[in-house]
Amino acid sequence: MRRWLFLSVLFASCGSEQSLEHDLDAINLDRAAVQTGGEKLGGLLALVETEAGLRPLLVDTAFPYSSLSRSDCPKAPGWSYTGRMRVHAGWPQTDPLAPLRADFDNIGIFDICPGPVGDGTTQPFGVLGGPLLANFAVDFKFPRSASDPASMTLWPGFPGSDDQLAENGQVALRFDPRGSFAIAQGNGEASLTLPNSRVVLAACAGPRAAAVTDPVEICQRGENGVRSSGENLLLAIGTGEGPLVLSQSAWERLAARLGLAADAGSPGELYTPFFSPTADKPPTARFVSLPRLALFQSTTDSSWMGPCSELARARRVEWVLANQENGSCFQPCDVNGEQPYATRPYLELGGMLVAAVVPDTSEIIRSLNADVAAKPHIDGIVGAATLAGTRLRIDYQATPQGRAITNCLAGETRDTCFAAPSCPGLAKNQTHTCFGQTWTRSAPACKAP
Amino acid sequence: MAATAITLAAATANAGPLDDPHVGDTGFSGPTTGDLTAVYWNPAGLGLLQGPQLMLSGSLHTTSVSVDPQPGTTPVDTAPSTATGSGTTHPFRSPFVPGSFFAVGAGIGHRFGIAVALYAPFSTKLDMPSAADASTRYHLVSMRLDHIALTPGIAIHASDSIQLGVASGFLFPTAHLVFDEPSQSMASSARYDVATRGVIAPSVFLSAGADYRRGRFALGIAYTSAPLSNGGDMDLPLDRVRIGGTALCRAEHPDCLFGQMSYRLPSIYSIGSSWQASRRWSVDGMVRWLRYGSHDKVSILISGPGSQDELGQKVPDHVVLYRGFVDSLDVRGRIVFDNKHFRASGTFRVETSAVPANHVSAAAIDGTKLEPSVAAEMHLWRQIRLGARYALRWMLPVDTGTSVFDPSAAAACDAARGDLATAACRARMDGQARPSAAGTYHMWQQTLTVYTTVGL
Numbered sequence: 001m002r003r004w005l006f007l008s009v010l011f012a013s014c015g016s017e018q019s020l021e022h023d024l025d026a027i028n029l030d031r032a033a034v035q036t037g038g039e040k041l042g043g044l045l046a047l048v049e050t051e052a053g054l055r056p057l058l059v060d061t062a063f064p065y066s067s068l069s070r071s072d073c074p075k076a077p078g079w080s081y082t083g084r085m086r087v088h089a090g091w092p093q094t095d096p097l098a099p100l101r102a103d104f105d106n107i108g109i110f111d112i113c114p115g116p117v118g119d120g121t122t123q124p125f126g127v128l129g130g131p132l133l134a135n136f137a138v139d140f141k142f143p144r145s146a147s148d149p150a151s152m153t154l155w156p157g158f159p160g161s162d163d164q165l166a167e168n169g170q171v172a173l174r175f176d177p178r179g180s181f182a183i184a185q186g187n188g189e190a191s192l193t194l195p196n197s198r199v200v201l202a203a204c205a206g207p208r209a210a211a212v213t214d215p216v217e218i219c220q221r222g223e224n225g226v227r228s229s230g231e232n233l234l235l236a237i238g239t240g241e242g243p244l245v246l247s248q249s250a251w252e253r254l255a256a257r258l259g260l261a262a263d264a265g266s267p268g269e270l271y272t273p274f275f276s277p278t279a280d281k282p283p284t285a286r287f288v289s290l291p292r293l294a295l296f297q298s299t300t301d302s303s304w305m306g307p308c309s310e311l312a313r314a315r316r317v318e319w320v321l322a323n324q325e326n327g328s329c330f331q332p333c334d335v336n337g338e339q340p341y342a343t344r345p346y347l348e349l350g351g352m353l354v355a356a357v358v359p360d361t362s363e364i365i366r367s368l369n370a371d372v373a374a375k376p377h378i379d380g381i382v383g384a385a386t387l388a389g390t391r392l393r394i395d396y397q398a399t400p401q402g403r404a405i406t407n408c409l410a411g412e413t414r415d416t417c418f419a420a421p422s423c424p425g426l427a428k429n430q431t432h433t434c435f436g437q438t439w440t441r442s443a444p445a446c447k448a449p
Numbered sequence: 450m451a452a453t454a455i456t457l458a459a460a461t462a463n464a465g466p467l468d469d470p471h472v473g474d475t476g477f478s479g480p481t482t483g484d485l486t487a488v489y490w491n492p493a494g495l496g497l498l499q500g501p502q503l504m505l506s507g508s509l510h511t512t513s514v515s516v517d518p519q520p521g522t523t524p525v526d527t528a529p530s531t532a533t534g535s536g537t538t539h540p541f542r543s544p545f546v547p548g549s550f551f552a553v554g555a556g557i558g559h560r561f562g563i564a565v566a567l568y569a570p571f572s573t574k575l576d577m578p579s580a581a582d583a584s585t586r587y588h589l590v591s592m593r594l595d596h597i598a599l600t601p602g603i604a605i606h607a608s609d610s611i612q613l614g615v616a617s618g619f620l621f622p623t624a625h626l627v628f629d630e631p632s633q634s635m636a637s638s639a640r641y642d643v644a645t646r647g648v649i650a651p652s653v654f655l656s657a658g659a660d661y662r663r664g665r666f667a668l669g670i671a672y673t674s675a676p677l678s679n680g681g682d683m684d685l686p687l688d689r690v691r692i693g694g695t696a697l698c699r700a701e702h703p704d705c706l707f708g709q710m711s712y713r714l715p716s717i718y719s720i721g722s723s724w725q726a727s728r729r730w731s732v733d734g735m736v737r738w739l740r741y742g743s744h745d746k747v748s749i750l751i752s753g754p755g756s757q758d759e760l761g762q763k764v765p766d767h768v769v770l771y772r773g774f775v776d777s778l779d780v781r782g783r784i785v786f787d788n789k790h791f792r793a794s795g796t797f798r799v800e801t802s803a804v805p806a807n808h809v810s811a812a813a814i815d816g817t818k819l820e821p822s823v824a825a826e827m828h829l830w831r832q833i834r835l836g837a838r839y840a841l842r843w844m845l846p847v848d849t850g851t852s853v854f855d856p857s858a859a860a861a862c863d864a865a866r867g868d869l870a871t872a873a874c875r876a877r878m879d880g881q882a883r884p885s886a887a888g889t890y891h892m893w894q895q896t897l898t899v900y901t902t903v904g905l
Contacts, residue, residue: 023878024748024767025867089866099868155767159686159709159752168705170755391755407755419755438701 020135022102026151028091029059032118034242034354034385035287036269040146041385042242043117043273046090047098048126054088054098055125058114058273059152060240061133061394062381064179064194064367067110068126074277078111079185080192085109087128091149102154107132114273118242120282127240127273130179130197134396140239143409144389144416158395158405162345165405166421167433171345173404174299175199177396178236178378181370193372199237199394199404200378202296204230204307204346205246206258209292210315212322219316219333227316227333228308231257233379234298236368237392237404241272241383244290244355247365250379251288251357264288270356274364283363285356293386294348299401303341314343314420318435320443321423329446336425338445343423343434347406351416353386389417466803466815467571467594467714468739470779471508471896473550476794476824476838477785479735480669480721481660484902485552488566488602491658491671491719492614495562496604498554506550506900512536512575514814518584518888519849532585534577534811547572547595550900554602562604562614570620571596571714577811585811587638587884588770588854590627592812596714597621602656612660619651620676622685624710626749628812630768631884633859639764640693643708643749645685652676652683658719665725675716681743685710690751695764697753706760708751712772713743733783741774741803746880769880773808773853777801793825796840807853810886816847822896832904837897844892851887858882 032042048057048068057068068085069075084105088098109126116123139153162172179198184191207230219227231254238245246254252262265288275283296307305313313334320328320340330340358364368378389412393405408417423434431440473486480490483497485504516532540549547569554564576591577583602616625644632638658671675681687708698705721735747770753760760766783796797820804815819842826836859882861873868874876882 021869021878023867023869023874024750024769027867099866099874100870101867103869155750156682156711156748157684157709157750159750160707161686164688164707165752165755167702168752168754410758433702 018107019103019105021104022154024153024155026139026141026153027087027101028089028149028151030090030093031146031150031384032122032242034118034383035356036119038119038242038354039385040118041142041388043240043384044090044140044150044152045093045122045124046101046128046152047088047093049086049088050125054096056093056122057085057087057090057126057128058117058124058240059128059133060238060273061130061138061199062236062238062368063114063127063129063240063273064131064181064198065110065183066107066127066129066132067112067114069113070111073113073123073125074116075113076278077113080108080110082106083109085126085128104132113277115271115275115277115279117240117271117273120269120271123277124273131195133394134177134195134197137393137395137397139391139393140387141391141409142384142387142389144411150384157397158393162403162422166345169419169421169433169436170405170407171347171419171421173201173295173345173347173406174297174401175201175404176299176401178371178375180372182372197396198368199402200298201235201237201382201404202298202307203233203235203382204228204294204296204311205233205254206230206290207292207294207308207311212319214319216319216328217316217331219331221332224305224309224313224333228312229257230292230294230308230311232306232308234376235295236378236381237394238381239384241381242354242385243270243287243383244293244353244380244386245270245272245364245383246355246357246380247360248357249360251355260288265357268356270358272364274367276363283358285358288355288357290353290355292348292350293353293382294346295382295406296344296346307346310344311346311348313341314346314423317343317423318420321434321437321439324443329444331446335445340425340445342425343420345422346420347390348418348420349386349390349416466813467573467744468803469547469570469572470798470800471510471840471898472568472570473506473566474838475506475826475836475898475900476796476822477792477826479723479733479781479783480658480671480719481662481667481723481733485554485564485566486550487604487614488552488554488564488600488616489550489568489570491660491669491721492602492616492656493604493612493658493660493671494669495554495564495602495614496556496606496612496660498556498562498564501555501905502553503903503905504550504552504900506898507540508548508896508898509539510537510548510894510896512892512894514575514577514890514892516585516811516888516890519885530583532577532583532811534575534589536574536576538572538574545597547574560606563602565599565601567597567599569595569597584884584886586629587631588628588810588886589812590629590640591625592627593623593625595623598654599651600656610661610663614658614660616656618654618656620654621651622649622683624685624687626710628770630765631856631859633863635856635859635884639695641749641768642691642693643687643710644689646688649685652678667723669719669721671719673717673719675714675740675743681713682711683714687749687751692751692764695759697760697764706751706753708749710747710749712747713745715739715741715744729786729788731785731787733781733785735781737779739777739779739803742776744772744774746771746773769878770812771808771853771880771883772813773805774803774813775805777803790828791826794823796822796824798822802847806847806849807851809847809849809890810852810854814844814847814890814892816844816890816892818842818844834902835899836901837899839898840896842894842896844890847890849887849890852885854881854883854886856882856884
């Protein structure tokens with residue numbers, strides 16, 4: 001559980017032990033704009049003490065290190081140092097008396113200004129990045145309304161097994177953290193290897209809409225892939241970014257699925273901490289809208305079919321449960337003998353999601369895939385605005401893998417947020433909470449033709 | 450020949466509220482003892498085992514406490530009355546509880562000694578069913594915290610006079626804690642009843658020691674680590690959580706709350722010596738240094754249904770119970786008479802407090818303690834020995850003075866919007882924003898141990 005701490009201590013300093021002081025209450029955070037002219041539902045912002053006073057501090061789970069500039073921003077990047085980060089509440093952003101909410105001392109920090117975020121007018125002085133956050137189990141709340149503060153709570157761990165959480169309607173998505181890569185200073189005289197801390201999840205982008213009132217979907221054995229919709233992606237969770245960020249190649253695959261042109265959307269500027277604050281021109285992107293996105297675990301096993309096929313199965317099983325009184329049955333592709341397969345937990349987000357398409361060669365996409373060891377290609381980032389209406393608890397400390405525990409906030413509808421915990425393949429007369437209803441299995445498997 | 454042991458009580462001895470100072474203590478045991486209790490005291494002593502042996506021991510342990518609260522300590526402003534509490538543990542229904550010591554081992558060819566033992570090095574049991582206006586309920590209504598250790602150990606003869614030993618233990622914790630959590634205004638409270646269920650994945654600890662003997666003199670020194678996994682934290686899943694006065698769970702899913710409890714345990718250094726004063730008399734002295742400093746708080750985190758906001762907003766989903774322990778010393782002096790068929794001992798033990806006076810609460814009662822004890826053992830038949838020991842422990846009354854617990858800190862911290870730069874918020878962060886525990890605390894404890902050792 002403390003592997004992060006160990007790595008961070010190594011990274012931070014020799015001999016002195018880092019001190020991570022915080023309470024167990026929520027830290028209110030501001031949010032940057034999603035994009036120029038957009039709502040303030042984007043990257044999470046706290047405040048941090050600097051010599052010049054309180055300045056914005058981006059909280060970004062996807063950022064591979066923590067940084068705090070030792071002088072005014074923007075400026076040319078410096079190197080790492082062992083320092084202190086005194087984090088104040090970020091809501092409201094302009095409060096000169098914002099309360100101190102966490103004090104991290106003797107930690108490894110880079111003397112680097114991140115790029116401006118939101119609409120480009122918010123210049124953070126540092127980033128509370130993944131390696132530091134990975135010392136905790138971090139509870140994020142992303143209210144749908146921009147007038148409500150987002151929040152972050154730091155706990156040592158989250159209680160409950162995945163099954164206990166599922167019974168309470170919470171989705172536990174397992175992941176192996178990524179993001180370890182070497183960073184070098186100047187001409188490479190000094191280098192550091194950053195620890196794995198990035199939360200990467202499988203996703204099904206753009207699946208078709210589904211409802212339990214739809215007609216039955218027939219699925220024979222071996223047809224799972226055929227019956228699925230949407231495009232399989234691999235996405236990092238980035239609380240410091242605003243929209244859903246997609247690489248050009250991922251978008252082209254998705255656009256083909258959705259029947260859209262590869263150059264669809266409108267051009268605009270995408271501000272993220274990955275871009276240099278001293279660059280002459282702001283990074284450009286094309287902004288498109290996605291109808292839906294379903295997030296799944298990124299860990300796989302022998303029965304894993306891919307996120308879009310798993311989503312299709314979960315929807316079929318949910319349909320059967322909702323229509324049991326009408327004599328429904330499990331489709332042949334969803335049963336093993338008489339017993340249905342367990343569905344995978346997922347979080348479905350909707351309501352026309354803003355996505356920014358960037359070149360595969362952009363700094364943000366290259367950074368996402370800079371792991372030391374070769375790993376599956378990451379297609380983009382799920383930003384804070386995409387997660388609006390959800391609660392996301394990243395349990396870095398969980399074993400054997402980390403887990404992202406999610407559920408929808410009160411007031412969300414099925415169209416905007418739907419949390420579907422795993423529904424186990426129950427034997428007859430066993431009960432479990434599945435898709436928001438208590439299920440005692442009674443439906444049979446459909447007869448194969 | 451009569452083995453003799455006298456123990457010279459030097460200064461103070463200790464064992465805090467968690468530590469059981471009577472583990473494997475037959476009245477003749479210590480860091481220089483070459484019997485099966487060495488698994489606990491000093492694994493190097495296993496090198497002195499002769500042939501296969503088995504040991505069974507059980508202790509009846511009773512605790513009585515009383516608290517005279519200072520006026521004005523209760524949120525409900527009534528005249529405080531004396532609160533009393535008690536706790537009894539014994540292993541006579543199940544061996545897997547505090548108070549038992551079961552070990553089996555053997556000396557092999559005068560070169561090695563091996564053994565495995567089951568015992569409970571840390572345990573606490575106390576019930577204080579106090580009245581509704583008693584301030585003690587905000588700290589403790591009842592508490593049962595047990596840690597059963599399964600510990601194999603091995604020792605070798607490094608030379609004719611030196612034994613070296615190591616042991617690696619697996620610590621299985623269980624917990625049941627009941628207390629009242631006050632609202633921020635202190636005008637109301639909710640009763641939290643949290644408990645573990647079943648067997649919990651164990652934490653690992655290590656023990657190592659050395660034993661030196663020359664002529665009439667023996668010296669033993671040992672170190673036992675705190676649990677090593679989870680960065681030293683004991684993380685206990687709480688599969689049974691009840692919060693009184695709330696309806697957080699649906700009727701069809703009444704067990705919707707679960708949690709996690711975290712705290713730290715001490716490491717222990719032990720040193721002891723034995724001097725054979727004459728053919729039948731010997732003198733022992735021993736000191737244990739318990740590194741309690743890391744046991745500063747007990748954190749309880751609770752999770753519930755994701756769809757409702759009551760938990761975490763109206764009802765706290767996290768509770769920090771301040772402990773603020775400090776290192777303590779346990780010093781014992783002993784004199785032993787031994788002939789071929791019978792031996793007896795008298796021990797005097799002094800313990801320093803693991804809890805500073807102003808940190809004392811119903812959940813952590815401790816002070817300087819004095820404990821005389823007597824023990825006797827006889828050979829019943831060939832390789833079978835039977836013994837008994839009685840100890841009476843008295844804690845010098847503890848007057849807390851101004852308690853570290855400050856009920857006004859919760860509201861003050863809220864007014865400061867959780868600013869950790871303020872004293873009130875630091876107090877709340879550490880679990881001190883609770884009703885005061887100021888008062889005078891009294892405690893008596895008695896321990897009766899019977900045991901048998903069988904040479905196989």
